[in-house]
Amino acid sequence: MSFDFTTPPARQETDAQKWQKYAGRDILPMWVADMDFKASPAIIAALHARVEQGVFGYARPVPSTLDAIRENFSTHYGWTIENDWIVWLPGMVCGLNLAALAFAKAGDNYLTLAPVYPPFLSAGRHFERRAVRTAWTLADGRWIINWDALAASVTPQTKMFYLCNPHNPIARVWRREELDRLAAFIIKHDLLLVSDEIHCDLILDPSLSHIPSATISPELAARTITLMAPSKTYNIPGLGCTLAIISDPDLRRRFHRSGLGLVPEVTPLGFAGCEAAYGQSEDWRQGLLGTLRTNRDLIATTLGHLPGIKLEAPQEATYLSWINVAALNLADPVAHFEAHGIGLSDGNFFGAPRNAYVRLNFGCPTSTLEEGLQRFVRGVEATQTDG
Secondary structure (H helix, E strand, O other), X not given: OOOOOOOOOOOXXXXXXXXXXXXXXXXXXOOOOOOOOOOOHHHHHHHHHHHHHOOOOOOOOOHHHHHHHHHHHHHHHOOOOOHHHEEXXXXXXXXXXXXXXXXXXXXXXXXXXXXXXXXXXXXXXXXXXXXEEEEOEEEOOEEEOOHHHHHHOOOOOEEEEEEEOOOOOOOOOOOHHHHHHHHHHHHHOOOEEEEEOOOOOOEOOOOOOOOOHHHOOHHHHOOEEEEXXXXXXXXXXXXXXEEEEOOOHHHHHHHHHHOOOOOOOOOHHHHHXXXXXXXXXXXXXXXXXXXXXXXXXXXXXXXXXXXXXXXXXXXXXXXXXXEEOHHHOOOOHHHHHHOOOEEOEEHHHHOOOOOOEEEEEOOOOHHHHHHHHHHHHXXXXXXXXXX
């Protein structure tokens, strides 16, 4: 079956946050991480069927939903999970916050690698827990962990490590040897691991594969909370369906209890979309990956040699390009590029140095990306003229 990844869906004047931000302005939104593609036909059909059923009471997953998840994880990652390991959540960010609430107390902290998805940095703040950042090191065109700095960051108040794999925004896929070393580090310091793996089905380098953190060893699995979702890969974040996979019953119980009375349940449409994504949308995903790889290559050829721009490391995964614009010496890079018709994410929100990075979402038809890159290039050229 062929799928349409070339026709931009009409999202202007709809409920889309991505497009509402610049309503009435000639700015192409390439910021927040949702894609300008319709969901797979299987997902759309499943939602239609669920709506036709006509009753929208409180929902629980049916056996076919659980079967689709287990079979998908077994096929793609060699990971065998049990139904009762799953704690259902309305979003991944909710999971980050619940972990901080459940497994640390006021005054405690958790480690993470920055730059990173902004809720990693803010999750603990809501409960007087603190994120301790360790910066990535760029070596030979690859982002790597500074293990000495990471070890030096551990204190008696350190309770957890928050991992993003694949990493948003630097698009890194973690290798087996890195995860092995991280497992040893976590066990040595008696930490819990909170592993955000919601971009795991968006690996663009065919030589790489996703390795769930919980599969590294039984010892690591017993102290790991894995957050998975169909939201990013299948472009259904608005359906609000995330899985916290926790094999240890005590951890699972504490995590679940921390959300009682606070966390809303997953909706009937969320369960229906989840099942169709994991169980019936693999051909669509493969088509999506082809378009994203084309877009990744277009960014590399268009921006790779542009004065003042650096693509510092390979785009191994995700549809989010991390771009160093520090050499442009812009007081406000996002405002500058908005003035030239493209809306980007500010790298400072991710913990990067101020005015040094922007993030570009290329989850869109190639024609849309071409227009966006033309606007980006115009913005870069304007800095040369102004100079």
